[in-house]
Amino acid sequence: MKSLIIIEHKNGVLHRMSREAISGAQKIGGDITALVIGEKAELISSELSNFQIEKTFMVNHELVPSYNADGYKEIIKQVIESVSPNVIITGHTYQARDFMPRISASLDIPFIPDVIEVEDNIYIKQVLNSKLNASISSSEEQVLVSFQSASFSEEDIVKGSSSSEFFEASLDASSIKSKSDEPFQESASEVDLESAELIVSVGRGIEKEENKSIAFELAEVIGAEVSASRPVVDAGWLPSSRQVGSSGSTVSPKLYLSLGVSGAIQHVVGMKGSKNILAINKDPGAPIFEIADYAVVGDLLEIVPKLITALKDS
Amino acid sequence: MKIAVLVKQVVGSESSLEISPDNKWIEYSSATFVMNPPDSYAIEEAMSIKETVGEGEVVIVTMGSDSVQKVIREGLSKGADRGIHIQTDGKTNIDPLNTAKNIASALDEENFDLVLSGLQSDDTGMGQTGVLVGELLNMSTATLAIETNIDKEKIRVKRELESGWFQWVTLESPASISIQSGINQPRYPSLKGIMGAKKKEIKVIPVSEHETKQQVENIAVPQKSKETEIINTDVDSSVKRIVEILKSEVKVF
Numbered sequence: 001m002k003s004l005i006i007i008e009h010k011n012g013v014l015h016r017m018s019r020e021a022i023s024g025a026q027k028i029g030g031d032i033t034a035l036v037i038g039e040k041a042e043l044i045s046s047e048l049s050n051f052q053i054e055k056t057f058m059v060n061h062e063l064v065p066s067y068n069a070d071g072y073k074e075i076i077k078q079v080i081e082s083v084s085p086n087v088i089i090t091g092h093t094y095q096a097r098d099f100m101p102r103i104s105a106s107l108d109i110p111f112i113p114d115v116i117e118v119e120d121n122i123y124i125k126q127v128l129n130s131k132l133n134a135s136i137s138s139s140e141e142q143v144l145v146s147f148q149s150a151s152f153s154e155e156d157i158v159k160g161s162s163s164s165e166f167f168e169a170s171l172d173a174s175s176i177k178s179k180s181d182e183p184f185q186e187s188a189s190e191v192d193l194e195s196a197e198l199i200v201s202v203g204r205g206i207e208k209e210e211n212k213s214i215a216f217e218l219a220e221v222i223g224a225e226v227s228a229s230r231p232v233v234d235a236g237w238l239p240s241s242r243q244v245g246s247s248g249s250t251v252s253p254k255l256y257l258s259l260g261v262s263g264a265i266q267h268v269v270g271m272k273g274s275k276n277i278l279a280i281n282k283d284p285g286a287p288i289f290e291i292a293d294y295a296v297v298g299d300l301l302e303i304v305p306k307l308i309t310a311l312k313d314s
Numbered sequence: 315m316k317i318a319v320l321v322k323q324v325v326g327s328e329s330s331l332e333i334s335p336d337n338k339w340i341e342y343s344s345a346t347f348v349m350n351p352p353d354s355y356a357i358e359e360a361m362s363i364k365e366t367v368g369e370g371e372v373v374i375v376t377m378g379s380d381s382v383q384k385v386i387r388e389g390l391s392k393g394a395d396r397g398i399h400i401q402t403d404g405k406t407n408i409d410p411l412n413t414a415k416n417i418a419s420a421l422d423e424e425n426f427d428l429v430l431s432g433l434q435s436d437d438t439g440m441g442q443t444g445v446l447v448g449e450l451l452n453m454s455t456a457t458l459a460i461e462t463n464i465d466k467e468k469i470r471v472k473r474e475l476e477s478g479w480f481q482w483v484t485l486e487s488p489a490s491i492s493i494q495s496g497i498n499q500p501r502y503p504s505l506k507g508i509m510g511a512k513k514k515e516i517k518v519i520p521v522s523e524h525e526t527k528q529q530v531e532n533i534a535v536p537q538k539s540k541e542t543e544i545i546n547t548d549v550d551s552s553v554k555r556i557v558e559i560l561k562s563e564v565k566v567f
Contacts, residue, residue, distance in 0.1 A: 069455065094476050098457045101442035105449035110411055110527035111442055122531060128340065129327050129436050135532040136408065143528075177454045181482040183475055198566055222566045234496055240478040247494070249477050255564045276564045278556065289542060294559055297546040306553045314557060
């Protein structure tokens with residue numbers, strides 16, 4: 001068994017889900033090769049040298065200093081042809097969703113995305129609005145796989161040592177068909193949710209924009225950051241920098257206290273790795289309760305003000 | 315500008331989900347179906363690009379049994395010009411490469427300038443068909459478009475990245491673009507649109523055989539992995555218990 005992990009990084013920082021992918025690849029077993037692309041490849045590969053993997057290939061090509069789909073496709077194809085891995089692994093990030101299908105179509109290798117568990121060449125994935133799990137198999141020699149956030153734990157990574165070497169990819173300018181501008185943020189980020197220890201999260205269940213003040217007050221009392229689900233951000237009640245979920249941040253705090261968050265899968269993938277989940281929701285059937293440690297059924301507009309008073313008094 | 319929109323009929327979020335006797339999918343006889351919700355954003359975006367450009371054609375493309383013509387009609391009633399139906403026996407296809415090869419061969423001779431698709435389907439959630447089709451047809455591709463700026467001269471797409479970051483990408487024509495949900499406000503069909511849709515053409519193409527590269531072995535209700543303490547009592551008792559949890563169990567102080 002040979003696997004190839006495509007590593008994701010931004011501004012010299014290794015993506016958390018790439019660490020989870022290494023953890024998942026180690027669980028599958030066999031020889032693991034990692035691939036790091038871009039002008040920060042050496043920096044990232046030095047971080048990988050502490051992990052139990054066979055080796056890291058670095059590609060630092062002038063045409064692909066940072067991510068672009070065309071360049072990634074060409075480079076990854078060449079590495080796949082050279083390494084002949086049985087499984088090509090990434091985290092199920094927005095970037096992976098962009099380039100993995102192109103490799104799939106280009107090399108005629110099936111892509112099984114958003115996998116939550118792997119056993120004996122069977123890949124388990126949520127289907128039908130995440131209500132059922134499907135076990136998927138492939139009879140192909142090679143498969144592309146992406147792992148859902150928090151399906152494997154970076155804490156389980158086996159440490160060790162590994163070597164790294166440059167891989168010479170041949171690329172010409174005509175293969176880069178699309179031009180990517182510099183990434184930007186709409187509003188300067190005022191919060192760092194991903195390193196927050198405690199999070200109070202606001203969902204549609206707060207009903208009105210002015211009710212967000214009780215979330216901020218509760219957060220202040222316990223020393224937490226405030227996050228939101230997508231509907232709250234789309235309504236303009238909180239900025240997108242506070243959004244948790246597949247299109248926002250992925251968090252794993254000690255406490256995730258959600259107020260009126262229903263628990264759509266797009267939100268859940270961003271917070272299910274939290275150590276403790278306490279959810280307050282009026283609807284006893286809210287999907288968030290499926291993954292909560294503490295499911296408080298009730299009206300948050302009644303509970304939270306009294307909770308704030310009680311916490312201040314104690 | 316000639317635009318193809320890839321749509322899919324899926325099991326609705328409120329539908330009953332009865333596992334089929336072979337344990338490989340669900341019973342379609344007891345299920346209810348809708349147009350895959352993310353696809354309605356792709357249709358709306360196609361309509362508004364056509365309106366901006368001032369000329370062109372929007373073609374709704376889908377694959378499945380005869381019942382999927384319903385979602386084509388839905389697109390036509392919103393103003394799309396015609397439909398292409400790749401006809402299958404209706405068996406669930408969880409192999410996106412297989413689907414994409416069929417769509418690519420149906421679109422190949424038509425020389426579309428743009429192929430738009432929704433983010434992912436609510437049933438299989440593979441999230442790749444639009445890009446696969448683009449790659450198979452040698453088009454440029456972009457995913458997760460949250461804004462488009464397209465006219466006869468250029469294709470500019472604002473892509474959503476993670477954690478509140480965005481990026482503008484300039485693509486060569488032709489291009490296949492997957493649309494992020496929430497990019498626009500999908501229109502409702504008008505009565506005139508619904509009446510007009512009945513007269514619009516739907517071309518039926520039989521599915522062709524391609525190798526199956528991935529399949530479902532088994533389907534099951536997920537096992538709940540953690541124990542949940544349910545607190546469903548009066549407000550004061552709930553508050554008391556939450557304070558206790560925060561102080562003694564989670565230890566936030």
